[in-house]
Amino acid sequence: MTTADTAIEASVIRKLTWRFLPFLGLCYIVLYMDRLNIGVAALTMNADLGLSATAFGLAAGIYFWSYTVCEVPSNLVLAKVGARRWIPRIMITWGLVTIGTAFVQGAGSLSVARVLLGIAEAGFSPGALYFVTRWFPYRARARAMGWIITCICLSGVTAPISAHLLELDGLAGLAGWRWLFVITGIPAVIMGFLCYRVLRDRPADAKWLTPEERTWLERTMDAEHRRNEQRHSMSILRGLTDVRVLVLCLVFLTVTFGLNGYSIWMPQILATFGWDKLAIGWIGAIPPLLAIVPMLLWTRRSDRRRERVWHFAIPMLVSAAGFLYAAANLHTPLAAMAGFSLAAIGLYAAMSIFFLLPSAMLSGVAAAAGLALINGLGNLGGFFGPQVTGIIKDATGSFVWAVIAFGLVLALGAALAVALSRNRAMREALSDHWQDQEAAALAAGTPGGGK
Numbered sequence: 001m002t003t004a005d006t007a008i009e010a011s012v013i014r015k016l017t018w019r020f021l022p023f024l025g026l027c028y029i030v031l032y033m034d035r036l037n038i039g040v041a042a043l044t045m046n047a048d049l050g051l052s053a054t055a056f057g058l059a060a061g062i063y064f065w066s067y068t069v070c071e072v073p074s075n076l077v078l079a080k081v082g083a084r085r086w087i088p089r090i091m092i093t094w095g096l097v098t099i100g101t102a103f104v105q106g107a108g109s110l111s112v113a114r115v116l117l118g119i120a121e122a123g124f125s126p127g128a129l130y131f132v133t134r135w136f137p138y139r140a141r142a143r144a145m146g147w148i149i150t151c152i153c154l155s156g157v158t159a160p161i162s163a164h165l166l167e168l169d170g171l172a173g174l175a176g177w178r179w180l181f182v183i184t185g186i187p188a189v190i191m192g193f194l195c196y197r198v199l200r201d202r203p204a205d206a207k208w209l210t211p212e213e214r215t216w217l218e219r220t221m222d223a224e225h226r227r228n229e230q231r232h233s234m235s236i237l238r239g240l241t242d243v244r245v246l247v248l249c250l251v252f253l254t255v256t257f258g259l260n261g262y263s264i265w266m267p268q269i270l271a272t273f274g275w276d277k278l279a280i281g282w283i284g285a286i287p288p289l290l291a292i293v294p295m296l297l298w299t300r301r302s303d304r305r306r307e308r309v310w311h312f313a314i315p316m317l318v319s320a321a322g323f324l325y326a327a328a329n330l331h332t333p334l335a336a337m338a339g340f341s342l343a344a345i346g347l348y349a350a351m352s353i354f355f356l357l358p359s360a361m362l363s364g365v366a367a368a369a370g371l372a373l374i375n376g377l378g379n380l381g382g383f384f385g386p387q388v389t390g391i392i393k394d395a396t397g398s399f400v401w402a403v404i405a406f407g408l409v410l411a412l413g414a415a416l417a418v419a420l421s422r423n424r425a426m427r428e429a430l431s432d433h434w435q436d437q438e439a440a441a442l443a444a445g446t447p448g449g450g451k
Contacts, residue, residue: 012213013140019208020135021144023198024128025151027091030187031124032155032263033162034098034117035063037184039264040162041177043277048175049106057390059110060264061383064256066118071376074123075130082201083131087124088192094120095188102174102181126375129355135203137220139303141356146299149352153295153344156288158184159267163281245373247420248358252378254413255354258319258406259347261385262340269399273333286337287344298349302356309421312353316414319346323407327400343406357417381409 038045038060046056078086097120101113128148136144162180169176200206203217270280302311319342326339358374389402 008213008216012209012217013136015209015213016135016217017144017147020131020199021147023194024131025147025154027087027124027128027191027195028148028151029155029158030091030191031094031121032152033158033184034094034188035121036155036260036263037098037158037162037180038114039267040159040166040277040281041180043163043177043267043271043280044166044169044175045177048177049104049110051107051110053390053393054387055107055390057387057393059107059114060390061260061386062111063114063118063121064260064379064382066115067122067382068118068376068380070119070122071126071379072373075126078123078127078130083127083134084196084199084201087127087131087199088195090121090124090127091188091192091195094124095185095190095192096120098185098188099182101185102178122376129375131199134201134221135217137224138356142299142303142353145352145355146296149295149299149348150292152351153288153292153348156285159284160278160281163267163277166277244420245358247416248374249377251413251416251420252354252374253381253384254409254416255316255347255350256379256381257385257388258323258343258381258410259351259385260382261389261402261406262323262343262347264386265389265399265402266340269330269403272330272399273336283337287341288348290341291345291348294345295349295352299352302353308353308356309417312350312357313414313417315346315349315353316410316417317346319343319350320407320411320414322346323403323410327403327407330398330400330403347410 042051042056042060045051051059074086074090094117097113097117101110101117104110104113132141132144132148162184165180165183166176168174168179171179174182203209203214203221206214206217209217266284267280270284275283298311298315302308305311322339322341322343322345324339326336326343329335329339355374385406388405389399392402392405393399
């Protein structure tokens with residue numbers, strides 16, 4: 001292998017990274033801002049609308065049911081018409097629904113708005129992940145996912161922004177929480193229009209690569225997908241019913257149970273410490289920000305070691321330990337925040353690795369369908385996490401047992417992932433995929449292997 005070959009590979013990955021990943025990351029920041037702004041809005045909205053903790057948990061989490069139902073159809077449409085057309089549609093409609101949420105009048109209309117938000121957003125996350133699989137060789141995907149998860153961590157900064165928007169209370173006769181929904185919905189509409197200009201559907205459209213670089217990328221991706229089809233070819237139905245896919249749905253459900261239960265209720269948990277709304281916003285942003293550097297180092301280690309399962313399971317256990325520590329110290333703010341920070345570090349590191357597991361055994365339209373099913377059914381944890389938290393809070397008057405539940409469910413997810421890795425077909429799929437990406441690199445005339 002020549003130095004020139006290595007230089008082409010490095011140049012292509014660098015150009016892909018700077019062309020797509022910052023923009024996709026910004027889209028994810030907007031996604032999580034609009035998905036989780038209800039948690040900050042609840043600081044004043046719940047009293048205005050007369051919502052109990054259980055009613056709020058239902059309204060916050062019901063979004064994930066419609067999201068799940070529409071996830072697979074949305075991603076199949078994306079696979080057919082391309083990300084460049086479909087992702088803008090998703091973003092523009094969810095932005096409009098977010099703006100419309102400002103005008104709800106009670107628990108019923110709030111739940112309807114959240115159902116509509118789930119329909120509108122369905123397909124974005126698996127669509128973005130599918131887009132990454134069409135452009136980035138497998139050996140570079142952990143680092144690509146690291147970029148995306150970094151931006152999800154950075155979305156924590158939107159919490160203090162949302163808290164400041166509550167200060168608009170009374171402007172033009174609208175409550176601050178209503179302004180929160182209006183203003184946070186606008187960026188999604190703007191980003192939707194920009195998506196069409198930035199995204200491209202296939203490497204052949206990458207006019208910003210040199211002809212030599214474009215040829216390398218097309219050959220590499222074609223060879224990788226061709227070998228993956230030969231080894232792991234599946235129909236759409238097979239991709240939806242494969243036992244490994246269904247187990248991964250359950251594993252991802254444990255992730256979203258902890259992540260969304262924690263994220264949506266965090267402002268109200270912090271409110272029990274007696275802090276004001278602005279302090280809650282800024283302090284609540286600390287755990288995800290602290291997770292960025294460890295997560296990036298962890299994804300690079302996963303690529304370097306060529307291992308995925310334990311690089312997912314270990315941070316899940318770290319997160320579980322963090323939640324249990326926070327629960328044991330929930331009446332001591334500094335200790336509790338240390339626990340929540342540890343939990344966030346583990347959660348985001350686990351998320352950066354998780355979707356590399358299904359991409360090792362799915363390809364083509366089966367990949368689009370399987371990723372959508374995993375993301376959709378798995379995201380039902382986003383319903384159960386907030387809902388269970390609300391029920392426990394109403395039943396006990398405390399968040400302690402809810403935080404304990406986050407930790408126990410994440411530990412279960414780690415155990416399921418390790419158990420799945422013992423499955424012969426899954427173990428062979430992961431092993432074969434590393435061999436496939438090496439062969440794809442050789443077919444393209446470049447050295448393989450992550451660095």
